[in-house]
Amino acid sequence: MPLKLNDKDPDFEAVFTSLLAQKRDEDKNVDAIAADILADVRARGDAALLDYTRKFDRLEIAEASGLRLTKAEKTEAIRSCDNETLEALKQAAGRIEDYHRRQMPADALYQDDAGVTLGYRWTAIENIGLYVPGGRATYPSSVLMNAIPAKVAGASRLVMVVPTPDGVINPMVLAAADLCGVDEIYRIGGAQAVGALAYGTATIAPVDKIVGPGNAYVASAKKQVFGTVGIDMIAGPSEILVVADGQNDPAWIAADLLSQAEHDPVAQSILITDDAAFAGNVEAAVANHLSTLARAEIAAASWRDYGAIIVVKDLARAPALVDRIAPEHLELCVDDPESLAAEIRHAGAIFLGRYSPEAIGDYVAGPNHVLPTSRTARFSSGLSTLDFVKRTSLMKLDAASLRRIGPAAIALAESEGLGAHALSVSIRLN
Amino acid sequence: MPLKLNDKDPDFEAVFTSLLAQKRDEDKNVDAIAADILADVRARGDAALLDYTRKFDRLEIAEASGLRLTKAEKTEAIRSCDNETLEALKQAAGRIEDYHRRQMPADALYQDDAGVTLGYRWTAIENIGLYVPGGRATYPSSVLMNAIPAKVAGASRLVMVVPTPDGVINPMVLAAADLCGVDEIYRIGGAQAVGALAYGTATIAPVDKIVGPGNAYVASAKKQVFGTVGIDMIAGPSEILVVADGQNDPAWIAADLLSQAEHDPVAQSILITDDAAFAGNVEAAVANHLSTLARAEIAAASWRDYGAIIVVKDLARAPALVDRIAPEHLELCVDDPESLAAEIRHAGAIFLGRYSPEAIGDYVAGPNHVLPTSRTARFSSGLSTLDFVKRTSLMKLDAASLRRIGPAAIALAESEGLGAHALSVSIRLN
CATH class of the missing domain: 3.40.50.1980 (Nitrogenase molybdenum iron protein domain)
Structure with missing residues (x-):
């Protein structure tokens, strides 16, 4: 039976507050395990990936080159997909792309009253890692939702990792990846896949940002590699x-x-x-x-x-x-x-x-x-094109505009005790 | 002596790569200490804040109400500031505000070919916590840089925490806070201040996002409370x-x-x-x-x-x-x-x-x-107005537009084995 509340009940506020405080996430102590796996992948690279894939996915891969799905495997899998579903996937992809194109932010450049040229410009994050869960929660729609904004933003390399427990993969996931222009697909998952994307191995070049949902170990690993790479939110x-x-x-x-x-x-x-x-x-x-x-x-x-x-x-x-x-x-x-x-x-x-x-x-x-x-x-938003770009501030002064705003910079630098800051401005004014 | 490289040297690539790999962050094991402090603040609230402030800042505060700076303290501190520096601070604040206003993103709402109304809207993150370092690295300019974008975005409550080792505070920091419309200031720092902002105490209501630079313990604490609240990048x-x-x-x-x-x-x-x-x-x-x-x-x-x-x-x-x-x-x-x-x-x-x-x-x-x-x-950008807003997606269909795009949703839901997803669409089409 679901919880029933009525806002005329005297205990409504107390019950509603307890509803908000309810914790649905499992609170396993996964951080230490994820940390060990990350350290191992960092140290041993492909060898660690092969070991964890054998252990967790019951999949024996003889050589590191076998981690990557071949073109033939992809083609064969996609050939097995139902045509009506493929058409639906294409319709979805087109609509998702259209919406996300409208999110692409614009650059700015202007000159202000003091004669200072100011602005910013957006550029794509180049290498994107896309985590796709295996097993029960393997959704081709999630591939579209994570990969399309990255492509729209202009990513030059999209790397997908997807665990294949007992060697099984959902062919629709491969169809979705193909539709989105995913460049590389590796049959690995868990914290070890996050480690491979963040640190790189001999076989897998590292990426700049990792997105996509995963289990508690994946979420913990993503949080731990944050800083080495960017990550999306923890779902x-x-x-x-x-x-x-x-x-x-x-x-x-x-x-x-x-x-x-x-x-x-x-x-x-x-x-x-x-x-x-x-x-x-x-x-x-x-x-x-x-x-x-x-x-x-x-x-x-x-x-x-x-x-x-x-x-x-x-x-x-x-x-x-x-x-x-x-x-x-x-x-x-x-x-x-x-x-x-x-x-x-x-x-x-x-x-x-x-x-x-x-x-x-x-x-x-x-x-x-x-x-x-x-x-x-x-405090946070859904995934968007903005998650796959970053902004560079731009500023340009000339002697005249530096003369206008430089003295305030010198005063503030001196009040903060930062003499070289002040000097770098004053030396240009004298 | 700085490192000297010349791109005509045969070992240039090796030396340049080692320069990139150089680790400048101290690698202390601070996570465990920060985790303990966070847990203690979560459990004991204000009492923990008073204890840590006594221990780390050598500052005895008798009651929790003394954690907050009074209006009189702020006024007196600001009166002691140098006038020329205050004027420079105001000039800086005006220019920072102007630039950040131009970053405010626009809402969107449109109807597409299928008759679906789509869009998104931006709203402010309401409660912002602003960490300001004490001691050597206490910079009024950083107060401006963190607080002004929050205000521009429309935050309704700005809470500043700043440690005051031995009771000392930089009056210019208070002047900057005043200029930016900071609502509450507490004389606490370290991981304990991050915990207070994230979890709240009897004295300090929790915030939705914490920004601002700090030492390794502050950075670790911010990373650990990420998810409970939003955080900015780890600097x-x-x-x-x-x-x-x-x-x-x-x-x-x-x-x-x-x-x-x-x-x-x-x-x-x-x-x-x-x-x-x-x-x-x-x-x-x-x-x-x-x-x-x-x-x-x-x-x-x-x-x-x-x-x-x-x-x-x-x-x-x-x-x-x-x-x-x-x-x-x-x-x-x-x-x-x-x-x-x-x-x-x-x-x-x-x-x-x-x-x-x-x-x-x-x-x-x-x-x-x-x-x-x-x-x-x-993969990341400087702090901006965008860090203080979040986006809500909007969509509206009618019977006709649902008929156009609903079948594709049903096909995909069924291929993912999600029957209630398919049902929620098909039941509206029959």
């Missing part, structure tokens, strides 16, 4: 928050809640509504859907352990609660979703109106489906 | 790379090299020139300046241990070397710096021409002086 379990009035079809809303719940037993689905009877109907519809869904076991566990239904007196009270939850995905299933959205500040993505189910954003809408989880939408 | 020791032809005054270039060297014994200053005689003259000018500079001891140690002079046959060879160094600060002291800059991809900031000393960017030019160090300009 937690997925979440959806649906704000819905009583005018929705309960079966639609129930399907939306389950679309996150089916990801993971520790995923979280929350409904906020102003209609208690509707809330009950949604709950019944969830039970009904669960009787037919393939992933019912996972979805039921998530809904039972982490699901919540919050009944509020008035939907005008929803935005304050939404901001405290700071959800990864927010659906506003009401007649005027724009007005409600205007009151909300923290959400990874907002799905407006009754015909915008969250799943459309997972695949084909265009925006990225890599979004901030676990209340991190308070 | 290493400062660096400058000057590319100069023989037409420069050697004394000017020597001052520029020393302006980074004087920051820290592990700072790094590198000169690339095509004129061996000029290189010698710069080296002599460095020695000459060192005889008069207040921080000569620090600057001399940095120049001796980490300085380098690289003579190349032709400045056309410089860009490839620059990109491999990926410097924090790059000066291009040549007649046509724009052409040279166009060949370079990785640098935190570029100072164009002979009248743009790096120090002008530290104080009054306008761009941020918080820049990527230790070759991280390959």
